[in-house]
Amino acid sequence: MAVFALVNKESKERQMNILEEAIQTRRKIHSRPEEGWTEFETSYLVSERLKSLGWQVYIGLDALVPEEVLGRNPELVEKAIERAAKQGVPAAFLESTQGYTGVVGTFDTGRQGPRTAFRFDMDCVQVQETSDANHVPVKEGFASQIPGMMHACGHDGHTAVGLALARWIVENKEDLCGSFVFIFQPAEEGTRGAGPIAAKGWVDDVNFFFAGHCGMYCQQGQLGIGAKGFFATSKLDVSFTGIPSHAGAYPERGRSALTAACSAVMMMQGISRNSEGDTRVSIGKLNAGEGRNVTPVHAAIQLETRGETEEVNNFLVKNVTNIVRGAAEAYEVKYEIKLVGHATTLTTTPKGVELLKRAAETVEGYKTVDIYNSIGGSEDVSLLFPTLTPDSSRNLREPRLHRGSQTL
Template sequence: MLQEMIKTRRFFHTIPEPAWLEFQTTVELINRLKDMGYAVEYGKSIHGGPRMGFPSEETINAHKDQMKIDAGFNISQILDGYTGAIVKLDTGQPGPTIGLRFDIDANDLLENNESGHRPVDEGFVSTNPKAMHACAHDGHMTIGLFVAKWLMENRKDLKGRYIIAFQPAEEGARGALSMVNTHHFDNIDYFLGMHLGINLPSGKIGVGSVGIFATSKIDVELNGRSAHAGVNPEDGKNALLAASSAILNLHTLPQISKGMSRLNVGVAQGGSGRNVVPGNASFKMEVRGEEDEIVEYLIKRTNEVVEGAAKQYGVDFKVQEVGSGQAIKVHDEEFYDEIDKLLKSKGYDTVRNNNFNASEDVTYFMNKVSEDGGKSIHLLIGSDLKAGHHNDKFDFNEEDMLIAYNIITTTIEYLQDK
């Protein structure tokens, strides 16, 4: 089985597609799931909106133009950005409803093309110069497909109902909310989320992740008035200075006693020439917090800081949230201990309360399940990495996909009898 998983992972590694542009990826997933016997749900039926951080029409059309997809079914809604897929399996036997989610999008990153990088040496490097699977989502999809296959093949021996989400747009925390805002994830009894790598080596399993930060991804635009910088600078309204003032002041904000917080402005642009008072400027930023309340506070203060800078320089402004993720609202320690005990009994080397120290919008699924009275858990599958996540030399130990598969199927077998 491992060699089949490796072959599948390497195929998906060659066709990475960023958030909301996972056209070929979605079609490939659907066809493989149909071949297993699933009635696959896709397109508008699996999205309730908002599709946060949605690409421009120009970006979507450019990606469409480079695609040559012979799907064998109508993919018009997929090509409009309704990407991802959902499959369900009802065994017909009394038992719990168990949900799983696997993310499918890639990073906006040019993959390293040098010898010594395994995808280069072994012929499965990205064929998309604008994207790369640098966060193991190619591995996550592979695990999800093989778990789906196992469920279908063993359905006569299983109990209850199963739902698997292949979620688009995890990068930037954009896709989960749109899927959760549907009827598909109501009344789930148990939910499993997972991630390969992060901060654990191969052989270690993190049970009950903590430190999954709430987050908000924010785009800011400032619009003033351009003018000749020598002849009549007084006629200009300098949007770049307003942006600079806002950025400097924003970085004084993360001092909050309620828990850990983060703020980063990662992109800033403005101006058109050295002799022109810049009439337009923009920047992209994010905030993170250990609790949702921290992020809400940072969003509020971001708006205030940007508004203050805009007033100072007499420019207009727009603040837009383009991605979001929640903190885990319910840490069910009793359930975590139960799964930890199960995995230890099967010989796994587990670590409790492993710190994730990043954001992951799988928390929308987890919190929805908790609100409905179910139980959820996030697992980290340790993996030796060639370079860190989101690095152009990222690669993981492919053998850990089989470990993840075995852990998930073992956990399902246990939970179905509860």
């Protein structure tokens, strides 16, 4: 945490207390992993902690724009609310979320100065945590209590760091100026949660914006500052609907959703590369059909595109859309394409990168500080990064690409 170095007056003892608390917080969150848009227990923990520190807290529809929400499953949300209630999260809090997870906290030092925003993501991934006795969370008793869910991407650590930093700011407020916006974001996995928070305007007037991820290319003691490099990405759910018929008696009366889906998948492999930038098209899942002797009525594909630039990614989405439409027409079936996740490329300023570098170099424990220009992968924090001029940290944000969750 580079900001820890900006003011260095706190006593070692107090700093250790913050670290000890961060470890406990991380372990608590690790034991209760919640997937995207179901982070009710985590949101409650964050909200309570921020309030106790004197931060202004915004949750539910005060934190985000629901129309911009992508990839939220209402059934999973319902189950998560029930689970959170059983874990002791008060009904009043659950009601006040209006079904939407995520917390935004603000803190004003009361002195003039920059407005600085940080993003910390809170969701887990759908991975079963090992029960191996040598696995530290098993050994130390904080392994996941939720089957099939695990904080395998480290967002438990991000949330704990965010709360530690919030406490540090309060404890050092006399030495600080300006104000802070902390975004505890839901549903980073699948790039679903940043857009609705960005749309609420939380980063419109910030002077500095920072976000981080543990791991990536860095081992303990290494800091990597990402100057640019994320792929723009779109996550698409495609469905085909055909007409059933008996495959033996009246095959000509049926229209196969499965055949259309298979055809579309094969055609997607043939989308051309792009001279303007690197591309990826990944079809991760295809479910189709009802039974051996029934012309398949339903087919569903989960796929994603990634492009080195927003334009290159748009080129892929356009091709995928054309292929789906063409396959549907060829096999006389209906189709639907839903955008369920989106992120753009990373845009940072040299000033911000330099500030982080300078600060990190003064922090005890970092052995190396490196600048990365090609991070790979995708991150929806890119939607929150304000558009900044190269020589200024003032926000000059331009409209971002946002298509919402409508059918394309």
